[in-house]
Amino acid sequence: MDKYEIAVIGGGPAGIMAAIAASQNSSSVILLEKNPKLGRKLLMTGGGRCNITNSKPIKRLLNLYPQKNFLKHSFYTFTNENLLSYFENKGLAFVEEDNNRIFPESEKSSDILNILTYYLKDVIISYNFEVKSISDDFIINDEIKADKIIIATGGITYPRTGCDVKNYHLTSQPLTDIKYGLSPLITKKDLSNISGITLNDVVISYKKIKIQGNVLFSHEGLTGPGIIDLSNEISQSISYNLLENNNPDIDFEIFVDLCPNLTREDLQERFNGDFQIKGKTMIKNYLKLFLTNNFIDFFLNETDLDGETQLSRINKKTKNRLIDNLKRFSFEIAGFNSNLAKITIGGIDLTNVNPKTMESTLIPNLYFAGEILDLHGPTGGYNLKIAFSTGYLAGLSAGEK
Incomplete structure (x- = not known):
């Protein structure tokens, strides 16, 4: 049985960013992805152009989310400037369009994914790996043992990207109603x-x-x-x-x-x-x-x-x-x-998640990020902002010794 310090489940934007952040402090991170490639849904966002975030100041940004108090710490921990610098450091420029929407100047979501994949160079990626079970002692599918787990499997929209209602039941974490x-x-x-x-x-x-x-x-x-x-x-x-x-x-x-x-x-x-x-x-x-x-x-x-x-x-x-x-x-x-x-409303009940770490308050060393949480915003880059910021905070927290 393979053993890792951190296992990240889900290769969407939240999972990718969680794995990147976790690998900054841990040399033993595995990213488990159900599909043969990462970021299927990410490639579809913004009509294939990837509306990566919204440039409004954080205070104004937070006021547009029903769960602004929960999101506050993650948004300040991983700001838009932090996010865009990952890509600008690799030569990708951005443009701002109406309603403060930010897009890569190339208008290609594939450019975003390619750069994110580059930052996963210290992460082991296991493709075509569908997580069917997680035991109480963090054994995944009877194949992988992890000290810590980050679940970033997304919601239920666009099933062809790997989203599945089964993902909500991988743990005993309480859920809110799931809606379109x-x-x-x-x-x-x-x-x-x-x-x-x-x-x-x-x-x-x-x-x-x-x-x-x-x-x-x-x-x-x-x-x-x-x-x-x-x-x-x-x-x-x-x-x-x-x-x-x-x-x-x-x-x-x-x-x-x-x-x-x-x-x-x-x-x-x-x-x-x-x-x-x-x-x-x-x-x-x-x-x-x-x-x-x-x-x-x-x-x-x-x-x-x-x-x-x-x-x-x-x-x-x-x-x-x-x-x-x-x-x-x-x-x-x-x-x-x-x-x-485009998104799922509802998910893991925020009452049982620490907003300063994204760790479950019910199950130690279990973290959540992105759309699987009961978090959502309007259209215009707001939901990818959730994915990247909560993913980064979850990875950073899990990577701390």
Whole structure:
């Protein structure tokens, strides 16, 4: 039986960084990866460009996470400057795009992975190694004995990358409910005829939750940054657990404010004046002032109004219906698009993990990092930030003698 000081389970960004940090103080580290290659999910992030982190100052960054108090120590231990220096020291430059998103200048996630792999030069990597069991005395699959173990196996999204619900049960560590995160939404109505259309900078609401951002129509429903971020809030507010049912019955409604810069009163006043002055204008042409052109026909069909109707022929009741739909256009949602959910919400209960070391408070010498923990953030580099910072802290802590 092979023996190591530290075994890291999972070759994603959290596991890789944990192994790198652990190897700084330990000469006996093994990284166990289920796939024939490392970083499968990492290569897919940011559309293959790798939105590696978000450049907001740490205090502002932390305020965007539900678990900011838990993340504080790891974020200050391994900052964005620390992270980017690993790559800049090897000649990789970065660019900042909208919303403080950081990408490699080469726009290749493979460049990120290649450099991370270089830093694993002192780590033994075992590929095609699926961890099926961990004994109480840290024997893995009856093959490997470790003094300390770091579990960084990720969540349940993108199963083809090696994610598996079984990973949650490798230890007796308590779990929170497991849910879909950063997920497109499947609509009850077929939207394929408007697939590809984007509504820019609208306000999407679910109950009392509101998020401003872009909405993109797809063949299966709604996506885009605004929808993706709202899905986190929706998912947390609904009672379900994917460990108990991987196809939950989910049914809810969301609303889109198509004119967020105008109040209902503003629209009412504007309609009252314009409908008199521009009475011969057809409603389909008039709505170009408020809506993107290729969305107007769909909008009119949903409001049951003929686009050829002149403004002067629209009565008060219809005018109010137009305002209602411009300010609160509804979509009935049939569920989350599980095939495209980017992250997992829920995981190892943070109550039983020390945020200053990432070590279990129930099982000494057992550490956790990344998405397997009950940690998540919005889209825009926030979740890779979690992976790298918690991974580094877990590896650093485990490597201490």
